[in-house]
Amino acid sequence: MEEPSTLSAMLMCGAKTCPHYDIYIDIVEAKTVDFKDVNLSDNGRPLSYINGNARIIRATLPSRTNQVGIKCIPKKSGEEEYKRQCRALERELAVWCYLNNPNTLPLSGIVTLDHGFNIFMSPSAIFDFYGHGDITMYIRSHHKPDELDRARLVSDDTGLHRVQDDDYYGLFGPRCYQLYDVTKGLAYIHSQGIVHGDIKTANVVIDPTSRAQICDFGSAHVLKCSGCIAGPPIQFYSLKSQLYLSPELSMDGDRDPPTTQASDVWALGCAMLEVQVGRLPYSDENGRYVERLAMQRQAAGEMPAGEEAFPPNTISHAIGLVALECWIEDPGDRPTAQDVLDMLREAFRSFDVPL
Template structure:
């Protein structure tokens, strides 16, 4: 339990203490997060979350998991129910390294390393002992590893992007176990939810244990990259829409349309009792721009001015892209947000 109390990271739910009266073992006390677990949060808000917000959540989980591994801590049961969302929409990993905690309290590592009911959909197959061991009398122990955590992260990624739990089309866990024993991963989601690039990364997370799965650093970098890409894409969509609407507002009214109060009324000029009226003398015309008579010359014809009336170069003007850079600096999860 001292391991949990020593952890200090913005994406790790802190342990405040313990209490008795909730069973034979001490109960652990942590802050209450109003938005609850990731699974229920996505059920309520999954349809309205933007892609940028989804990758911000994924970046939180990646950063928290990388921090655990940097502290030589393996979660062992990373799943939708074990990721909580705070009031600001930030994801925090909780209930981690349960086997280590229970071992300190006198439990068995072998017994507690098996994922609990309800989290099998996120569990790496090597922890489920789906194959019959060669030595049935002395079967090998299934111990969680950083690789098994990365496998579960791939399932979390699928859940966040689609809003549905892994194998959502199976209502009973024996069906899930059977599918996993046959080597069947979750069905490929539609491209509007998950791109080919993102799906390929999930497949790497779900690679067999004897092959290389991404490291904690890789999952953080992937989440950062996807957040940058989606933020830029959504910014461009908003900017393009604003420009299009602005252009439509500035278009002249269509000839004869509701906003056209001059076109078609006097096609040949003003009339006086049915006869054409001669145009005004040239002397009555507005002065030519730049002439001595032009007392209303546009003071901005040579570009914007500063406070002293000097011209301001175009590259000194604020750029809309600077707003995007500010957004990314705020949105990106730091590599290791340790207080």
């Protein structure tokens, strides 16, 4: 199969006057890296712990001191499927290069791999590679879930007070601040008229300063930009992560409803559950996760967790109340990402967590 060049593939959408298209062209012209300048790590062997369809290859570039990652998407068979993948790749890169925020992973460049990697789509995205991995990997390597609530509120005659704990900020700080980072990143994405479409802990990475950044824009699209290179895809089912789906995204039968900013907020609540108390959505009352049972709970319309999942009189409980707001069944009644950010800010202030 003869592959279109990068530029000719981009012309498939035909939206030459769209700002997303213009920025995409600028990226192609300014940030394309010559493959001969790429020094692949581990002989180009992809990382084994990355979930999803993409493969990540680590590398170094002469112009950068830090290690980078190259996101490689395996090709699928069939001409129509290949065209769909081309459009999906264009959309991801067009959305990604449009974003510029401390809490979204920057797109550093693009590269066309040589013939030894022709099992992958072309071009491939280049980004800063962080050894911490995603946010759940970071948390597992730094703190145990039960350490989170060592600092609690206690009651006396004058009301509720936080127990003074020398490790308070060391224990709470990373998770609280990283959840705050994720919410700031999502609020920014939404402010740009974009739906991320696949918010989950696996799509949040931690940079060397412990700041959280949203990544993986393979499911993202721009709202109200029909026909645009970054506009909504024709099909959504392959872009969704079942465990984080809001009720309105149920894919029963032939239904394939589009992801929305409201469904992003639902998924954000699921991320709060995982990060703050170490539980997957739809776990049982003891925190055990069994996929079959979790899917049954989800299909029955249960919430990802109840208030009891968040220990009382703790900052985890305050964050849990925010998560419960994210899980309001009617998407029109859910808070916006900016609303969630404001609610988290108030929760942190009630525990004297500085922002």
